[in-house]
Amino acid sequence: MKIDRTDQSPNFNERSLPISQLVLHYTGMETGQAALERLCDADAKVSAHYIVFEDGRISQLVEEEKRAWHAGVGNWRGISDINSSSIGIEIVNGGHNFPNADDLPPYPDEQINAVIALSKTILERHEIQAWNVIGHSDLAPERKEDPGEHFPWSSLAAAGIGLWAEFEAHPDTRILFEPGDRDRGVSIIQQGLAQIGYDIAVTGQFDERTKFVMTAFQRHWRPSNIPGVIDMDCLQRVGALVRLLP
Incomplete structure (x- = not known):
């Protein structure tokens, strides 16, 4: 797995908590380049540790020991400063924004394979537990929808990433x-x-x-x-x- 460190974001500060969570996002922008430019724009005041492009390329924008500004206001398992406690991965995908909320673009296999490989190394370095691998919408359900219902959580779980349980093929939805x-x-x-x-x-x-x-x-x-x-x-x-x- 090759990680490019050419692009760096100025949007980070020091952590106040140990790393215990992995948060996955979609970029929600029209192109990966537009997302990358925003994440590296000092005026935008947003960032992530990594961005994963559709073709599987990975760029590291913030060093893991630093507090990237990716989560915003939210809470998970009693922690409200998610930026301090987490690693953030932005996955290039238009999500509910592009092309539109009713036509969610797929996550290519090359991209998901890269997300899996990257996530595995992060989990190993920081001993992050399965229940602390979450989406942006999990920690901020009133504000966020990413990485979206089209994100293959079950595929990540099959690779040992995240909490999952198998359920019946024909559920009782009464x-x-x-x-x-x-x-x-x-x-x-x-x-x-x-x-x-x-x-x-x-x-x-x-x-x-x-x-x-x-x-x-x-x-x-x-x-x-x-x-x-x-x-x-x-x-x-x-x-x-x-x-x-x-």
Whole structure:
């Protein structure tokens, strides 16, 4: 795996936490070059440690020991300064922005293979646990959608990257709870989501925050169906993932 260090971003500072998380993003821009220029623009005040292009090329923009500015406001497993605790990888893909939200561009095999290879080396260097390999939408469900429901999380998991559980081919998607509902069952799934790592209060009320978190959960762990409601299949998936936690 070859990593280019030609382009460097000025957008970083010192960490205040040890590295424990890996965060994956899509660039959400029309071209990889446009994304690279923005990540290296001092006025943009955004960056990432790495950017992976469609053809599998990898550029390192910020040294891993530094705090790149990729995550913004968010929370995962009780950590709110995600930039200090994480390595950020930007993956060149238009996502929900280009060409449009209804026509998500694929991630080429060459690119995903490069993401897998890079992620493996990062996990080895920093002993990052599977439940701390996340998408931008997981830590900021109200703000972000990346790396999107078209990102192949299951392929990464098959390579030993990230938390995953196998589920039935024909899931039971009977709706249990919708926004506005209040029930002990809502509390149970909120508790499970919090155990996985999401920033969610256990209230028993299916409020707006719960809908955003459910949508992020589905985007990551059930990308074929993301209505944001609580159904039987999601209840089972949350339970299966919680059972994989220490």
